[in-house]
Amino acid sequence: MSDWSKATRPIPVPNEWTKPFWDAANRGVLELQRCQSCGHFQHPPYATCTQCVATDLKFEAVRGAGTIYAYTIMYHTGDKRFASVVPYASIIVELDAAPGALMAGNLLEAEYTEAKVGRRVEVVFEKLNDNITLPQFRLARTNSTE
Amino acid sequence: MWENRCKVAVSGVGFSKVTRSAEVPLAAHALTAVKEAVADAGLKMSDLDGLATYPELPATGHAEVDGISIVSVNCMMAMLKLPNLSWHIQVGTTNIGGAVQQAVNALLAGVCKYAVVWRAMHNPRGTYQNLPGAYAQGAAQFMAPYGFGGPGQGMAVAYTRWLERHNQNREKMATLAVTQRRHTQHNPHAYFYGTPLTREDYLNSRMVAYPFCLFDCDIPVQGAVAIVLTTADRARDLKPRPAYLAGYGQRLHFEVAGRIGSLADYMEGGRSSAKLTWERSGFSPQDVDVAQIYDGFSASVIYGLESYGFCKEGEALDFIQDGRIELDGELPLNTFGGSLGTGRIHGLWHIIEGALQASDRAGSRQVKGANVSFVGASAPIVTGTTFIFVREPY
Ligand SMILES: [Zn+2]
Numbered sequence A: 001m002s003d004w005s006k007a008t009r010p011i012p013v014p015n016e017w018t019k020p021f022w023d024a025a026n027r028g029v030l031e032l033q034r035c036q037s038c039g040h041f042q043h044p045p046y047a048t049c050t051q052c053v054a055t056d057l058k059f060e061a062v063r064g065a066g067t068i069y070a071y072t073i074m075y076h077t078g079d080k081r082f083a084s085v086v087p088y089a090s091i092i093v094e095l096d097a098a099p100g101a102l103m104a105g106n107l108l109e110a111e112y113t114e115a116k117v118g119r120r121v122e123v124v125f126e127k128l129n130d131n132i133t134l135p136q137f138r139l140a141r142t143n144s145t146e
Numbered sequence B: 001m002w003e004n005r006c007k008v009a010v011s012g013v014g015f016s017k018v019t020r021s022a023e024v025p026l027a028a029h030a031l032t033a034v035k036e037a038v039a040d041a042g043l044k045m046s047d048l049d050g051l052a053t054y055p056e057l058p059a060t061g062h063a064e065v066d067g068i069s070i071v072s073v074n075c076m077m078a079m080l081k082l083p084n085l086s087w088h089i090q091v092g093t094t095n096i097g098g099a100v101q102q103a104v105n106a107l108l109a110g111v112c113k114y115a116v117v118w119r120a121m122h123n124p125r126g127t128y129q130n131l132p133g134a135y136a137q138g139a140a141q142f143m144a145p146y147g148f149g150g151p152g153q154g155m156a157v158a159y160t161r162w163l164e165r166h167n168q169n170r171e172k173m174a175t176l177a178v179t180q181r182r183h184t185q186h187n188p189h190a191y192f193y194g195t196p197l198t199r200e201d202y203l204n205s206r207m208v209a210y211p212f213c214l215f216d217c218d219i220p221v222q223g224a225v226a227i228v229l230t231t232a233d234r235a236r237d238l239k240p241r242p243a244y245l246a247g248y249g250q251r252l253h254f255e256v257a258g259r260i261g262s263l264a265d266y267m268e269g270g271r272s273s274a275k276l277t278w279e280r281s282g283f284s285p286q287d288v289d290v291a292q293i294y295d296g297f298s299a300s301v302i303y304g305l306e307s308y309g310f311c312k313e314g315e316a317l318d319f320i321q322d323g324r325i326e327l328d329g330e331l332p333l334n335t336f337g338g339s340l341g342t343g344r345i346h347g348l349w350h351i352i353e354g355a356l357q358a359s360d361r362a363g364s365r366q367v368k369g370a371n372v373s374f375v376g377a378s379a380p381i382v383t384g385t386t387f388i389f390v391r392e393p394y
Helices: A019-026 A080-085 B026-040 B073-080 B095-109 B138-142 B151-165 B170-184 B199-204 B263-281 B299-308 B338-342 B348-358
Strands: A031-035 A057-061 A065-074 A088-095 A102-108 A120-127 A133-139 B008-015 B050-053 B087-090 B114-121 B207-210 B223-231 B243-250 B290-293 B372-376 B385-390
Touching (some): A019 A031, A019 A057, A065 A102, A065 B151, A088 B151, A102 A120, B008 B095, B008 B348, B026 B073, B026 B114, B050 B073, B050 B095, B073 B087, B087 B095, B095 B114, B095 B223, B095 B348, B095 B385, B114 B348, B151 B207, B151 B299, B170 B338, B223 B348, B243 B348, B263 B372, B263 B385, B290 B299, B290 B348, B348 B372, B348 B385
Parallel strands (some): B290 B372
Antiparallel strands (some): A065 A088, A065 B207, A088 A102, B114 B223, B243 B385, B372 B385
16 A cells, blocks of 8 residues: 655645635635536636536535546656655546536555546545645545435 | 538658657757658748648656757748748647648638648657646646646546446557557658567556556657648649548537546547538548547547547447458558557657558558548547548549
């Protein structure tokens, strides 16, 4: 199992679109951008709703349960900061509460071979520093699919 | 059908030497390719009056230095000092296929007579795809912290979804890698000319980003290719047999920047580009005699074959089996070796091969009776363009 304490991740730099996402993650809450006109959730954040082009968008808390939409197993060691954790699973998650909004993460607390399309995962938070906490995922510990 | 169907043709093609590392400045590669294409067309440099390219260096974390790591239109203008230059452009959204399409449009508009399009690709020292430094800005803030650096990884995640949704097996891709490498042995300009590849080589090769092993990824190289386009009536007066452009298209779909892994985005991009191309040319996938489909990462061929309509979704890895993509097969595919055989030069080489096959100029790899020649010049998702060349302008 990859020991992520040995890796050094590039640190996200929030901008005017993404700051609410990172502020919420810092509080241990997953918030995604939602269109106030049609109710569509989207990620990454954008200037307009990608469904109805409305500009009235707000960040709303969502439950961090979803499924693995896709994944890859990283083997390359070109970036030495990740060299000690290969092979590791980088996954794309579709949350139950936000269909179509695809979030990247790593599959934590599991062997990389556990990554499979359709497998249930839940969000966990990985603190990088005082300002930035990364939403991450682990295999779901409950069987809920709501 | 398109009112400008078969009114523009490819008349000349040119190649520089393709090397693994940068032995001479990239500008010299581009110059060689352009001069060779002009000579192949039987023209003089002073006949050239249009210039177009897409100069981007797809490696991340490396400086773009004109003449060294990219060759812009300005760089080419400065080198050539063309006495009759009347038009030029550099495109952004559609990779090199868009530059070819702009040249077509300029010829149709009558603002130039002989346009050259080149693609020059640099292989920087060190790691090709670097993650950002200590900080990840823009779209990278949602990807780089998790190890997502280059486009190959984005394509790899879509590929696992494709494989598992369709209950498919990545080992079937060995057929594509091995067949294309065999085609490569008919292309002396290709990086892997003279280097065979076996099924065992493919199956035993190291993983890069699962499901991609080493031989699913085109090798970064230094090199350039070029084509000369002109109007059909002028093309008929030139030395080589013209490859007439029956139609083209470009992807009309874009989702949020930074969204990766969506198979649906690949399919929508490819479908939208192909639909325009079938409608404009009057052809359908069943009419195609030979196809070049961009293969910078092998899975692009899957997305291409399915979204362009050559087979149903989930079937591409079965479609390429049983000799179907051999030179004498039902759909000869990437007959010049593809990017997996030539090295990473992007889609202009696919366009060149599509034109060579249509004009019966592909030498020992010529597909017999290749009248309708299809090209998907980029991965369908972000930069996709499609073309059909024909031998007879009927
Ligand atoms: Zn909306």
